[in-house]
Amino acid sequence: MYVEMKHIEKEYGTFKASRDVCFGIEKGRLAALLGPSGSGKTTILRMLAGLETPNSGDIYIAGNRVNDIAPAKRGIGFVFQNYALFRYMTVFDNIAFGLEIQHVPRGEIRRRVQELIELTGLAGMEKRYPNQLSGGQRQRVAFARALAPNPQVLLLDEPFAAIDAKVRQELRNWLKDTIHRVGITSIFVTHDQGEAIEVADDIIVTNQGRVEQVGSPTDVYKNPKTPFVAQFLGSSSIIDTYDSLKGFRRVSGAAKAVIRPEFIKIYKKGAVQQYVNAAEQGVVQALHFRGSHWDVTLKIKDLIVHGEYSLDDEPLQVGEDVQVLIYRLYVFDESHTYLEENQNIQNKDVFYI
The missing domain is CATH 2.40.50.140 (Nucleic acid-binding proteins)
Incomplete structure (x- = not known):
């Protein structure tokens, strides 16, 4: 497995946010963390990114235990629900930001940013600012910015939540196709079961801090293993x-x-x-x-x-x-x-x- 969580426990005071969380994701797969609000999805995502530390258990990326590795050194790209773009930077500069922090040569930055602009369908928008873009376009910029430093893993926190229904459908299809073309292992959080079933290669169903079931969308939907999964899906x-x-x-x-x-x-x-x-x-x-x-x-x-x-x-x-x-x-x-x-x-x- 390329990404693994083994017996993860996470507590906030007396509240248990993660309870013996175990799952693995193969390289190049797009996985959905699916569950109701408060089920522990975002906590799992933040622990993978290094933004939260588990009380016990182990996290592995590409075979390496990363519990004690700083977020900036884990090789993680993170796409936030609210895009988190810099308002006073152009599309080009937003995408280039992570590369500039790493002191990548300017010529290499230009080449990489242009490659990502073509990949994400943003050609001709390089000089626009976030307030000149639609919600779908802003999400594509956020996606390109996260991909720019060539991360090992891409994490997306409810990436479609702030987008209207018609654009959301188009962006779902685009995201799945793009991630498969790039071949990057990706995990996204959602509470929308239709979204998870349509987009993901694998679904990790969470409930009250536990992982209820892991499998393909077809398997999880047609063969629910627990009462919660049977009731939650469909x-x-x-x-x-x-x-x-x-x-x-x-x-x-x-x-x-x-x-x-x-x-x-x-x-x-x-x-x-x-x-x-x-x-x-x-x-x-x-x-x-x-x-x-x-x-x-x-x-x-x-x-x-x-x-x-x-x-x-x-x-x-x-x-x-x-x-x-x-x-x-x-x-x-x-x-x-x-x-x-x-x-x-x-x-x-x-x-x-």
Whole structure:
């Protein structure tokens, strides 16, 4: 592993910010630290950068233990959420700043800055000041400045948080492509699961100072290892009497279950032709238009669940009786999550998203 944290503990007084944090990231990978506010993401990032010191445990970069190495000598590039650009410096001078601190020859500075300006799509903006740039452009300058000294590792603290939605989407794609072209090992903090799933090669899910799960976006989403991950990822409905649903049995020790919208198919009443014995009767409680689909809140027996409904199908109305097929769900006990398939749906050709 190129970046490793081994049994890291970090305390602030009586508050434990990191609890036995362990993970590794391979060289050239883009990893996301994903979790709710207060889960310990930024503390981990700051310890990697050397801005915070762990109470115990070891941090390795490129095989070297860096606990006692000063931040400036760790080979870390850091991109802050608020860009942290120098207001009275041009784009060129902002990018060149770190190289000038290192007393790099002027000719080499010019060559490196121009290379980064081309890489980040900032050509023609070299003489502009930060207040003459859009949010996306300022973030690209911050990214170029962090890359200028050729760091071993790039750290980004919620890099898209201050950018509007449309530009954020474009910048996500650009950042992923650029990091892969450069080949630099990178870690970014986010609380946006869609962002992590779309951008990252690997996701590190954090909760209350602990690492809950590490894996690829597909693996973490489809195979949650802990109750927290099952509930945190996706637009989940959490229910307790899941064995009242057709085709599902009670699992010993598993008191609750998670149903994600993609596990549900909603039909107009009487429209189910296959798996009739698995169909639940539901009532539409609420409808929310999401542009590409409808989010539907359903009441099935005494349970409230959430599903999605295609714009191409005949519209639903609040209060309408519908039929619902629930293909699968996750059940969980205090520490583990288990996938349960609907036993009344036997056809193996059913496609699960």
